[in-house]
Amino acid sequence: MEEIVHGVEALRAAIDKEDVTTAQAALNALKLKMISLASAMPRAQMTAEAARELSVVRQVYEEAIRLNVLQQDSAAFERHMAHLKPLYFEYASVLEPSPQMTLVIGLNLMRLLAQNRIAEFHTEIELLPEDVKQDPFVHYAMSVEQNLMVGSYTRIIATRSAVPDSSFVFFLDMLLKTIRDDLAECIEKAYQSLDLPFAKQVLMIPQDDDMIAYCQAHGWTLDGNRVIFDSGERPAVSLETSVPTIEIMKRSIAYAKELERIV
Amino acid sequence: MDSSLRRQVHALEKAVGVRDLRGVARLVRHHNRVRIEVTKPQLLDVLREALGEAAPDGKVLIDAVVRYMPDGWEHPLMTKRLLQLKEEEEAAAAATARAAAAEKDGADAGDMEVTKAEEEGEAAAGKTQAGAEGSARDMPAGSARAETAASEVPTLHASGQLPEIVAYLQLVVIVLLVDAKQYEAASQISSGILTHLIDTNVRSLDEIRSRIFFYHARAYEMLSRSKLIRSQLLEAYRAAVLQRDHSGQAMLLNLLLRSYLEANLHDQADKLVSQTHFPETRSNNQLARHLYYLGRIRAVQLDYSEALRCLQEALRKAPQSAAIGFRTAVQKMLVIVSLLTGEIPDRDVFREASMRRALVPYLELTRAVRAGSLDEFQLVVQARGALFMRDGLSNLITRLRQNVIKTGLRKINLCYSKISISDICTRLRLESSEDAELIIAKAVRDGVIDATIDHTAGVVSSNELLDVYTTIEPSNAFHKRIAFCLKIHNDAVRAMRFPDPFEDAESAEARQKRLKEEQELAFTFAEDDDDDDDDEF
Incomplete structure (x- = not known):
């Protein structure tokens, strides 16, 4: 138990120094030690001792989360979060x-926003009590979601300089990539053509070369200073494709079959 | 002393005796009247007679009743029913008075009216009589049925040998304790009972056991300790599945879902739903509850169309005349979810008399969304925030904000063939035109509006509206409805009972005997058939 407490200190120090390898090693050692804790057993009795142990375990995972942000490892983040959630809510x-x-x-x-897992995001929100939702960290994530849903992308970008904690930047950058693809889809549909500087601004791509590569990847053509999206002309609809004959036949036969059974 | 509880127990004895499972189920389902009418001395009387004070089961129950039931207990619903009776009597009296007055009024003009008033009076009087018969408590030999019952005062001879009777009496005691708000005592007794009952594997006990579970969970919930019994419920659910106890499965699954949703554990609830199978043979009430919980889960997961379907069906399956609380809750949720899908609920929804008052805030909300006015929306949310929070819908309502903007956009898009972005900005009160441009772009992508933006000119021009009747859309819409109707038909056919193939093997004599017994039972049921169990909600 005492070893673990010291281990947490070491881990915290390593993370503060941004020494990822030492921190990872410390974390791995800690995890091994934590297995032997009495409170780690399922159906363990909740004694005062167990509560102390659990609060140390909680610290370990909280540090692990910070480490994951440093490492930019969202899969490990998710795993550690799964450990933390019962510690936060059940206990x-x-x-x-x-x-x-x-x-x-x-x-x-x-993280959930950045990974575009909106349904899970809302499931999490439901779990939070009202006072937690007022907290700046949580509130920030919630306001990002709202802007995202409405389409106020510019506002999200504007908040990048006002993040409540530097660790948010990692996920915000991840989110921006998601947003960029989202935006690309939007402008493709909404505009027939767009001048290059504005497109660059919207898509947050400062370099000309990057922009040209991005256009090629999406199949857009560049005409001088304009980006032409190739959705302008809708292909003429022929009768064969506009009337889904097979589908209609299937349905009619199904109706006939059902009616036959009823009568 | 004759009481409805005594009759009920007696009927149950008979039903169990002839192994009539459906009969047992029905008796238990209609225990509502017993619950309302029984008094403390009557209950004690029956308990003493059927279980005996010496038997451990009986002792626990009798002790609990003596200690926790308030003297002169009267069920709240009973007082309500008496009030209703009184009103009906008054109405009848008024009607006769009116009829008399009209008669006095005399001759030709009043003719029609007289007959009408008389009819009314008669109908009301008839109702009063029926009502009086219904509450036969303390009315010796008042009605025909009471007389027949009195002529053969049922004696409870089984003296607690049938486990069904014991369980039923336990159920009655728990229900009454919960009704009397003695949750602590109820939870203690139910826990004690269920430790034994969980292991029994007798089909005729299923229905009673599932009900005991309901009140067990209810008592714990009222003590806000429902977390404690979750693992017990899960265990019981597993047992119910293994024993193919359908009513138990349905009940326990719903109780678990309720307990999860109470704690906002949508994730667990979703996993439970995806891993389990809701039994096909279950009462409609359980199905309605299940659908409601499912709708809530789906709504949180942003699967609005599925949520809408579940909630609509829940409303349809719920009893139409009773369970107003349940239906109001479903309706509230339904309004929000349909707003989230971008539909505006019908005005009729808010007019229904029984839930009109409860739905007023939701009507205001709907108006704001319909108008596409963000200001109004914010006002409503601020003014009614506490109420929405209590209904547990505030999170869903925050999500509505984007819909308000979308509706506003759609309106503008329909009205103007071409409009400048800055105009849209002022109309929707958005902060910057650049912001607005992207919002419009997203709306176009999401298919909310059909328009093209010209950035250099700074205008949005709507595309020509496509004539839907040249597309396959109407056919699709019809197909959906036809498929729905066919499904109802097929379900109805499937739900019909077919004669048991083994019945032919039964000898004619045995059959006659059985039929006679069933008839006797049916007589006992007939009187209770009207009031279905809305207490489950």
């Missing part, structure tokens, strides 16, 4: 609330 009555909780929850929400 809420036994453990003191953790000062890091809202930060971790906010980060997790941002």
Whole structure:
């Protein structure tokens, strides 16, 4: 137990120094030690000792989350989050609330947004009590989601300089990639053509070369200073394709069959 | 002393005796009247007679009743029913008075009216009589049925030998304790009972057991301890599946879902649903509840069309005359979800008398969304925030904000063939035109509007509206409806009962005997058939 407490200190120090390899090694060692804790067993009795152990375990995982952000490893982040969630919600009555909780929850929400897992995002939101939702970290993630849904992409980009914690930047950058593809889809549909500087601004691609590569990847043509999206002319619809004959036949036969059974 | 509880127990004894499972199920389902009418002395009387004070089962129950049931207990619904009776009597009296007055009024002009008033009076009087018969408590030999019952006062001889009777009486005690708001006592008793009952594997107990579980969970919920019994419920659910106890499965699944959703654990609830199978043979009430919970889960997961389907069906399956609380909850949810799918609910929805008042805030919300006015929307959300929070819908309502903008956009798009972006900006009160441009672009992508943006000119021009009747859309819409009707028909056919193929093997004599017994039972049921169990909600 004491070893673990010291281990957490070491881990925290390594992360503060951004020494990823040492931190990872420390974390791995800690995880091995944590297995032997009495409270780690399922159906363990909740004693005062167990509560202390769990709060240390919670610290370990919170540090692990910070490490994952440094490593930019969202898969490990998800795993550690799964460990933390019961510690936050199921044991809420036994453990003191953790000062890091809202930060971790906010980060997790941002991760779900960045990975475009909106349904899970909302499931998480439902779990949060009202006072947690007012917390700046959590509130930030929620406002990002709202802007995202409406389409105020510019506002999200504007918040990049105002993130509540530097660790948010990782997921925000991840989110921006998602947004860029989203935007590309939008402008493709909404415009017939667009001048290059504006397109660059919208898609947040500062370099000309990158922009040209991006256009080619999406099959857009460049005409001087304009980007032409190739959705302008709709192909003429022929009778064969406009009337889905097979489908209609199938349905009619199905109706006939059902009616036959009824009568 | 004769009481409805005694009759019920007696009928149950008979039903169990002839192994009439459906009969047992029906008796248990209609225990509502017993629950309302029974009084403390009557209950004690039956308990003493059927279980005996010496038997451990009986002792626990009798102790609990003596200790926790308030003296002179009267069920809240009973008082309500008495009030109703009184009103009906008054109405009848008024009608006769009116009829008399009209008669006095006399001759030719009043003729029609008289007959009408008389009819009305008669109908009301008839109802009163029926009602009086219904609440036969303390009315010795008042009605024909009471007389027949009195002529053969049922004696409870089985004295607690039938496990069904014991379980049923336990159920009655728990229900009454929950009704009397003695949750602590109810939860203790139910826990004690269920430890034994969970292991029994007798089909005739299924229905009773599932009900005991319901009140068990209810008591714990009222004590806000439902988390504690979750694993017990899961265990019981597993047992119910293994024993093919359908009513238990349906009930326990719903209780689990409720317990999860109460704690906002949508994730777990979703996993539970995806891993389990809701039994096909279940009461409509359970199905309605199940659909409601399913709708709630889907709505949180942004699967609005599925949520809409579930909620609509829940509303359809719920009892139409009772369970107003349940239907109001479904309706509230339904309004929000249909707004989220971009549809505006019909005005009729808000007019229904029984839930009109509860739905007023939702009507205001709908108006705001319909008008596409963000200001109004914010106002409603602020003014009614606490209420929405209590209904547990505030998170869903925050999501509506984008729909408000979309509706506004769509309106503008329909009205103008060409409009400048800055105009849209002022109309929708968006902050910058650049922001607005992207919002419009997203709306185009999402298929909310059909338009093209010209960035250099700064205008949005709507594309020509396509004539839907030249497309396959109408055919699709018809297909959906036809498929729905055919499904109802096929379900109805499937739900019909076919004669048991083994019945022919039964000898004519045995058959007659059985029929006679069934008839006797049917007589007991007939009177209770009207009031279905809306207490489950």
